[in-house]
Amino acid sequence: MQPVLEMRGISKTFPGVRALNDVNLSIAPAEIHALVGENGAGKSTLMKVLSGVYPHGSYEGEITYEGQPGQFRDISDSERRGIVIIHQELALVPFLSIAENIFLGNEPARFGIIDQDRVYARSRELLAMVGLAENPDTLVTHLGVGKQQLVEIAKALSKKVKLLILDEPTASLSETDSEALLQLLLSFKAQGIASILISHKLNEISKVADRITVLRDGTTVETLDCRNGGIDEDRIIRGMVGRTMANRYPVREPRIGDVLMEVEGWTVHHSVHAERAVVRDVSLYLRRGEIVGIAGLMGSGRTELAMSVFGRSYGQGTSGIVRIEGREVDVSTIDKAIAAGIAYVTEDRKQLGLVLGEDITKNTTLANLPGVSTAAVIDEDAEHRVANAYRSKMRIRSFGVGQQTVNLSGGNQQKVVLSKWLFTQPKVLILDEPTRGIDVGAKYEIYSIINELAEGGRGVLMISSEMPELLGLCDRIYVMNEGRFVDEFQRAEASQEAIMRAIMRSKELNG
Structure with missing residues (x-):
């Protein structure tokens, strides 16, 4: 059977960093394919290459989609071909309705005017497909995280999705909502929709994945076939980290x-x-x-x-x-x-825990500026000493304390948040x-x-x-x-x- 997607020899370089090195990925029609690896392994970078966030020409290698070259210039280009990505941080507008969010930027129109009747009728159809009984007029801000995730999937279905990419879709969900989402993926599979599932929850991956591709340090380690019996979690972990973890x-x-x-x-x-x-x-x-x-x-x-x-x-x-x-x-x-x-490490490190555009130094000292100040003036040398001390103590992997936190992996970002609060003693x-x-x-x-x-x-x-x-x-x-x-x-x-x-x-x- 011809793959719906083939990515061959994909390499992507940022200044001073080779994020992907000769990565290969193949997705069969109607397959649920899991992509796993440690933070910084290259999973999100690979999906940004596929979805056009990193456009054709900014990376090495070839993409073939439905038997044709996949030379996507941007996200709109890949979406027109039926590739839709749902990021971990949901991209919904809180004070717009469900219907408005589903068709935002993709509004059905007649003679240049949005066809509201069609918007709401189609919204009801899409919501029924994902098992959501809410009124399309409901504001997204009134929905829980689990229901917001379903709205995102309904939005993807509105774009006639053929290949659905989900990046940590259950990270913020309860066990009940997570199970419902996994069952939804299985129903999409029955309808012929292929999915790429990025997740750190190995027990969930084992439930639904047909195959699992493991990335480590920007390279493809292996692809495991789950269709002839489950793959042991320890086997997946060994591929991800390059060693056995006897005790979690x-x-x-x-x-x-x-x-x-x-x-x-x-x-x-x-x-x-x-x-x-x-x-x-x-x-x-x-x-x-x-x-x-x-x-x-x-x-x-x-x-x-x-x-x-x-x-x-x-x-x-x-x-x-x-x-x-x-x-x-x-x-x-x-x-x-x-x-x-008292110190509090928030569940949302990107929105509430860090200033992503600032470096490790600024983020480390942010909650205790008096601790690096003299006469209300910040001592930059003291700031750097404190940041370097915590970088060493917390084993933060970075080029130095001048690196922006937005460019750190999730685990290292969390260590910076912990450092910030530990500095308050x-x-x-x-x-x-x-x-x-x-x-x-x-x-x-x-x-x-x-x-x-x-x-x-x-x-x-x-x-x-x-x-x-x-x-x-x-x-x-x-x-x-x-x-x-x-x-x-x-x-x-x-x-x-x-x-x-x-x-x-x-x-x-x-x-």
């Missing part, structure tokens, strides 16, 4: 001390809809040297709790008490929360999805850093949608659902089944 989570002997932080009776109302409580009378404690997890489904209130404790950076009508080392502290602003010894570090969108090798490095922080006597409060991650790292786990803590497990008692039972039981009790 570094070993740690907990040395847990006195209570470091307490939150009592914490209630937070929605930032727009003031009548709606999103965190309801939550109380927790965290001890020195302890890693405490918060498990829960998407929308359970975990991030809202974390952000509101950190300087009330989310919500309104917030009430409750925070104590550090037994003393009540004022956390009503971010500056006051930092002064009290916090007592408590709140980590919100600390390994989201990070490959398995970089995850291990982040886990090792988290363990080192706990061993140094800090308290770590960790939110993660990956239950194995919580089970592998945490000493205790709180379970959150619909804004409340509904259970708590010690490490020895915790399991994925026990956590899900607690969530489901609370849903039944709440009707």
Whole structure:
């Protein structure tokens, strides 16, 4: 069977960096083909070459699509041929409707006027195809992340997609939404649509992929065929990192001390809809040297709790008490929360954690400028010393501290965010999805850093949608659902089944 896509000998060079080196990729008709590799392996660069972000002539090698040369000048050029890419950062306009987003830049028109009847009729058809029952008039800002992802796919279908590229499509989704998306890919396969799936969630890849191509350091390592039986995850990891990882989570002997932080009776109302409580009378404690997890489904209130404790950076009508080392502290602003010894690593490092256009130095010192200033004037030599110290300590792979963070891999970006907050010398570090969108090798490095922080006597409060991650790292786990803590497990008692039972039981009790 002739491949729908062939990429042969693809090489791409940036100033001082060879990002791709003689990469080969072949996609069969109606195939789900997974593309895996560590951050910086070249996956996104390869897809930007394919989709025309890097136009023909800016790279070496050949692309053949549907038996014809694929010499795409830009994204519009590739979309006209039926190649559509959905990026991890969704490209929807929040205050436009679903229908307007689906056809943005591709509006059906009659005599130069947008045909609204056709827009809405076609939108309903496309939404039905992706299993979304929302009214096409609904503003995208009122949708959860899972539904927004489906709108993006509906948008791709509106362009008569033949080859769908999904870059980390489930990174921000709950397990339920992730499973629904994977089933949708399988239904597209039955309709003859081919897909390229980029993901770090190897268990999901194993469920749906026909073949898996592994990239490492900008080159093709191998293509694995999954059609005659599943491929072991350890086999995929070995190809990605070039070594066996016997233990996904570094070993740690907990040395847990006195209570470091307490939150009592914490209630937070929605930032727009003031009548709606999103965190309801939550109380927790965290001890020195302890890693405490918060498990829960998407929308359970975990991030809202974390952000509101950190300087009330989310919500309104917030009430409750925070104590550090037994003393009540004022956390009503971010500056006051930092002064009290609290730091928060956001789940969205690109939008909220980093200034991507600035270098490693500026980002490292950003949260503690007084620490590199004399008489309110920044000492650039001190800034560089601090940035270099953290670059070495956190093992940040870069050309130097002058490199822009936008050009770092996801794992190294996350290390810069951690460096920024560690420079504030916090007592408590709140980590919100600390390994989201990070490959398995970089995850291990982040886990090792988290363990080192706990061993140094800090308290770590960790939110993660990956239950194995919580089970592998945490000493205790709180379970959150619909804004409340509904259970708590010690490490020895915790399991994925026990956590899900607690969530489901609370849903039944709440009707």
